[in-house]
Amino acid sequence: MSFSLHEKEDTIVALATPQGVGAIAVIRLSGKDAIKITNRIFKGKDLEKQASHTIHFGTIRDGDKIIDEVLASVFVAPKSFTKENVVEISTHGSSYIVNQVIKLLVRHGARPAKPGEFTQRAFLHGQFDLAQAEAVADLIHSDSETSHQAAMNQMRGGFSSEIQKLRNELIHFASMIELELDFGEEDVEFANRNDLKVLVEKLLRAVELLISSFDLGNVIKNGVPTVIAGKPNAGKSTLLNALLNEEKAIVSEIAGTTRDFIEDEINIGGVIFRFIDTAGLRETTDIIEAIGVSRTQEKMKTASLILYLFDLTDTDMVEINRDINRLENQGVPFIKVANKIDKASPDFVRELKAKYPDTIFISAGQKDNLEVLKSRILELVNLDKFRTGNTIVTNIRHYDSLVKTRHSLLDVLEGLDRQITNDFLAMDIRRSLHYLGEITGEITTDDLLANIFSKFCIGK
Incomplete structure (x- = not known):
């Protein structure tokens, strides 16, 4: 999605609230003629003479028809x-x-907005930077306290200021290196190489910290994939239903009822968990059940x-x-239930309490001790960094750019060690x-802007 110069000058219009019938709907216009166009169909005060941030009652008319x-x-x-x-025109919510x-x-001059x-337009006019613009979409789609907090922090510039600080520190040295290139024949040094190395090493530590935060950020944004695994008839489907408070999974006395995995989301303590009820782990001659067992093992990994x-x-x-030994070898955090x-x-x-004191004892059928289980689940999700206000990377595009930045900074360090020429170092x-x-x-x-903004909803 790209825009011509003419399109950027257009006045655009779209529904800003969800489609469907509701109490009210909000129609948004933006552009040089937004007020003028609205004024042509609005019967009330002259909107072109009103102050900013004011609200006015009136009617929308098509000729004499209200x-x-x-x-x-x-x-x-x-x-x-x-x-x-x-x-922004607030109408009754009839489609x-x-x-x-x-x-x-x-009809009066506006154009339907694109996604x-x-x-x-807010980004192009300098209202905020690209990372903050992407946070607007994340904020709209946030469905938990943690995802909302992460999006809000990014939208208010927390992540951007971190990146800008890193970039500004490097720009100074880049300009000094570039200056040395202009005086190449005079053998002058404006950028102290030891100072540059110290700075790059400092930037690398900061970039690697941001990169390492992506695992947590991905969890915050997309939910924690949590597999319920065990033998057939252990009560996996009953536990999923109890956590969801609905009959999502079929419960039966017959072993092997769950042939494929069933997935749903649960909000625990402001964190979204994607619980996955899997086929029971056992040897089986049933071809369909065997496929389910294989998928369970893949999900567990x-x-x-x-x-x-x-x-x-x-x-x-x-x-x-035996099962605990297998799980420990797999390397994924697990809770014994x-x-x-x-x-x-x-x-x-x-006997079990003596050998494995961290076991959680429940009755999925009676819904006993489920709150204790939820508390243990939350303990294993490390949100300490997030709650102390550290910057968390939640966007795969940002993660990719940070990884490329790390590689480039490592190249700078290698170049300094090898004492490469200034033109290669500058590059x-x-x-x-x-x-x-x-x-x-x-x-x-x-192309990058088109790819990012095409994922937004129309009206935002």
Whole structure:
């Protein structure tokens, strides 16, 4: 999605609230003629004579025909989201009314907005940088406290200021190296190589810290993939249903009922967990069930957390020891969850507690001790960095640019050690600056902007 110069001068219009019937709908216009175009169909005060950030009651009319009674909010450039003239028309939430008003505005000179065009205009007019613009989309789609907080921090410039600080420190040395190139024949040194090495090493540590935060950021943004694994009939589907408070998975006394995995999201303590109920782990001659078991093993390898669930009435210590050894070798964090505590032998429970004191004892069917299990799940998700306000990378594009920055900075260090010529050293530094600039939009292309903003909803 790219825009011609003419399109960037257009006044655009779109529905800013979700499609469908509701109490109200908000139609947004932005552009040089936004107020003028609205004024042509608005019967009330003369909107072109009103101050910015004011709301006015009136009617929308097509000639003598009244379409609706509305509130028109006026934002005069540059004091608006896009830094252009903006009008937001609050109508009743009928899809018929919305369509009639938008058609009327288009007839009077507006153009239907493309996906993300309002936010793109805000970026192009310097309202915020590219990383902050992307955070707008993340904020809209945030569905937990942590994802909302991460998006809000990025939108308010927390991540951008971190990147800008790194870039500014490197720009000074880049300019000194470039200056040396201009005086190449005079053998002068404006950039102290030891100071440059110290700076690059410092930048590398900061970049690597941001890169390492992406695993946590990805969890915050997309949820923690959590696999419920165990033998058939251990109670995996019952546990998923109990956590969800709905009958999502089929529960049966017949072993091997779950042939494929069932997935749903649960918000625990402001964090989204993607719980995956899997086929029971066992040897089987059933071809379909065997495929399910194979998929379970694959899911376990890619999970961030495994709930190892076993039935206290149908599992002995030999099986539990074997399964725990396998899980420890797999390297994925796991919680030992003993099910059917209400039916278990007290002696076996005491034996298990003595050997594995961190076991959580529950009854999925009776929903006993589920809150204890949820607390343990939260403990294993390390959100300490996030809660202390450290910058967290949540965007794969930013992560990719940071990885490229790290490679370029390592090239700078290698060049310093090998005492390469200034032109090659300058090239490596410029490349590092380029990748950092890609994150905030100081270095960008039309294709990159088109790819980013095309993922936004129309009206944002």
